Amino acid sequence: MTTTASKPPRKTWPAIVLVLVTLLVLILVIWMLDSSPRTDDAYAYADTIDVVPEVSGRIVQLAVRDNQAVKQGDLLFQIDPRPYQDALTRGRATLVALDKQIALTQRTVNAQQYNAESVRAAVESARAAAAQASDTLRRTEPLLPQGYVSAEDVDRARTAQRATQAQLSAAQLQAQQAAAAVSGVDALVAQRAVALAEISLAELNLEYSTVRAPFDGRIVSLTTSTGQFASALKPVFTLIDTRHWYVVANFRETELTHIRAGTPATVYLMSDTGRRFHGTVDSISYGVAPDEGGLALPGGLPHIQRTINWVHVSQRFPVKILVDHPDPQLFRIGTSAVAVLQPDATAARSNDGQPHGQAN
Structure with missing residues (x-):
């Protein structure tokens, strides 16, 4: 009696094939998620300023x-601009008036200096006359006992000596008075500097x-x-800086291992899913506000809401992607987006020491 090996029913083969295909698809999906992290928790962003x-x-x-x-x-x-134009005109007029006053005062100062020099010359002349009169008196007085001069001559010499000495004292006092009368333009020059500062401020306000x-x-x-x-x-209104557009994508913390600044990315907006835009990772956030815990953190940290409260899920961190050649008509702040990263391209670039695809 011969026996034959039992063969699986023909009906089980489709089920086995389906299971194998499912496993292969699952492995492929896991590999793609590991090699190219993807998220639809993203939005378009650009810097803004308040125009004030x-x-x-x-x-x-x-x-x-x-x-x-x-x-x-x-x-x-x-x-x-009229109030600021008036202030500028007034400042310039003040400057012109000060310049004229400085010029007039300078002429007066010059005259005072000339007078002081003239008085100093008169002092020198009086000092010379006084010295001469003193010498004459010294020569005359010894001649009186010998009869060569009269007492009247000695008296005249003594009077001349006293007169010239008094004239010297008077000339010295006049010289001191003339020197003290010499003024300056320092105060007016300081006022001119103030006027120049006011003009600069008025010009700046007019420009503003x-x-x-x-x-x-x-x-x-x-x-x-x-x-x-x-x-x-x-602020009067807000101005969006459209020179640079970003996509801020929230990736799970388990996906950040191979993400670096410069990692290539592909993004598209939900408003037009048919267009793809390329970019690179600009930066990765180093802080988010946790949902639980009593630690007080600065209010400026981004808050990423966890969607399942009863299961411990991975935290998400914002990854800022700089978009190359964005469409200014398509990008709006807050527009929903999808981001796909290619960390392997960054690894290849770093291993080769040059962009991936270039020959050594």
Whole structure:
């Protein structure tokens, strides 16, 4: 009696094939997730600034409208320049008046200096006359006992000596008075420096009354109009910096191992899933606000909401991706996006010491 090996029923083969295919697909999916992390928890982002005037005044010209694209240097709005123009005109007039006053005062000072020099010359002349009179008296007095001169001659010499000495004293006093009378223009020069500073400030304020775009951007949150009074250092509207667009993608902490700054990425926006944009990782966040725990952290940290509270899930950290050649008509702050990273390309680039695909 012969026996034959039992063969599995023909019906089990499809089930076995299905299980094998499922395992292969699962392995492929796990490999793709490990080699190319992907997330749809992402959004478009760009830097913004509040456009604030440096001076206060009424808006006399509003050259933009809400959501308008502007170029660097474009006029945004004009604050009434007349008060600052008047201040500049007044400062320049003050400077002209000071310059004329300095010139006039300088002429007076020059005259005072000339007078002081003249008086000093008179002092020298009086000193010479006094010296001569003293010498004459010394020569005359010894001759009186010998009868060569009379007593009257001696008296005249003595009187001349006293007179010239008095004239010298008077000339010295006049010289001191003339020197003290010599003034200067130092105070006026100091006032001129103040006037120059006021002119510079007035010119700066006049320049500040014209507000222009500091970079290429787009106007948002514009809720004012011509005639509104704008206060210094208070925002009028917001300007989006459209020179650089980012996609902020929240990746699980378990996926951050091989992600570095410079890791290539591919992103697309939910508003147009048919277009792909390339970029590179700009930075990876080093802090998020935890959902639990009593530790107080700064309020500026990003908060990533965990979707399943009763299961311990991996925390997500924002990865900032700089987009190459973004479409300015498509990118909007907050637009939902999908990001796919290629860490292997970064590893290949670092191993080769040059961009992947280039020959050594």
